[in-house]
Amino acid sequence: MANLKYRWSKTRTRSRRANFKVEAQTFVTCSNCGTPVLYHHVCPECGFYKGKQVIEKN
Numbered sequence: 001m002a003n004l005k006y007r008w009s010k011t012r013t014r015s016r017r018a019n020f021k022v023e024a025q026t027f028v029t030c031s032n033c034g035t036p037v038l039y040h041h042v043c044p045e046c047g048f049y050k051g052k053q054v055i056e057k058n
Contacts, residue, residue, distance in 0.1 A: 026039040032048040042048070047055030 027036045028039055029035070030037050030043040030046065030048060031051050033043065033046045035043055035045045037043045042054050045057070047053055047057040
């Protein structure tokens with residue numbers, strides 16, 4: 001394993017890591033039933049994705 005040439009201070013490390021944030025998940029409404037669904041996911045209520053039925057739901 002490589003050895004460090006110099007040590008980064010806690011301030012430098014923490015200020016760099018301050019930019020790594022958790023973003024809120026993007027929700028859209030289902031075109032079929034209007035339920036909030038995660039972006040690019042099949043609707044868990046009706047099974048539709050982009051206006052087409054992908055999963056058989058009762």
